Amino acid sequence: MKYVLMTLGLIFAGIGFVGIVVPLLPTTPFLLLAAICFSRSSKKFNHWLVNTKIHDEYVESFKRDKGFTLKKKFKLLTSLYILMGISIFIIDNLYIRIT
Template sequence: MKIIYITLGFIFFGLGALGAVIPVLPTTPFLLLASACFARGSERFERWFTATKLYKKYLETYYENRSMTRKTKASLLTLSTTMMLLSLIAMPNIYGKIFMGGMIVFLYYYFFFRIKTIKEQAEG
């Protein structure tokens, strides 16, 4: 099972790295998935992952103090809301639509009230 987690970790890491240069592809969600997979798969790969520039730029502040920059929150909410709205529109079942609507409300609640917003740090 560990080999599956490690493999998934590298796939998600690759997608997250692509997302750092391709504006349409999200970075943070893929890096979060990579982090979770590496944590379950291998302590060595988890240490490697947490030492990468991508981790430090996109995830370190979130893991340290459960906070994100306004830019990170906006990009995550934009992508998530778009995907959820597409699902909501395509959903034929009224209960599915209600569920997706509830998920969108919860997403915004969580991002606005449970994750602190911090200022961008100047790189230097």
Template sequence: MRVILLIIGSISAILGFIGVIMPLLPTTPFLLLAGLCFARSSERFHSWLIRTKPYQAYVEDFRKYRGYTMTRKIELLISVYIVVGFSIYMIDHFYIRLGLCLMLCLQTIVLIFFVKTLPEGDG
């Protein structure tokens, strides 16, 4: 079981790190999964993961407090809107544009209404 958790954790960490560069790929869920897998399989990998900059930037506040400050939520949404907006502008296929718009709407709804908003001093 330990080997399986290491493999899943490694794949999740790689996907999470790629998600830092490619905004359409989610970062936080993959890094949370990697952290969970590494915590149960390898203290060394877990220690390494929680010290990485992407983990600190995207996951630590969410892991500690189960939410983000409104400022952080807005920063996340702006970055996604810029990248996905550029994709919508560049792509000339109606259904892909529609799918990207729906994805943006879902991301906004989840982040605003389902992810806890922390007071500004906490995150």
């Protein structure tokens, strides 16, 4: 079970790190899952994850502020609206554009 949790933790951490670059992929939930998996499987990996700048920026601020700050919400919604706007111009179907 220990190795399964370590593998899942590495997968979730990898997805979380990719989520920093990809706008619609959430980062915080995957890093939280990775922290849970590492805390139950490996002290070494848990220490590594907790001491990364990414963990501090996303997970600790999420726990400390009890959610996303206004600045993070604004960044998230801005990137979401930009991607939705781009997709509206790419799609040729009028009904989808109206929706």
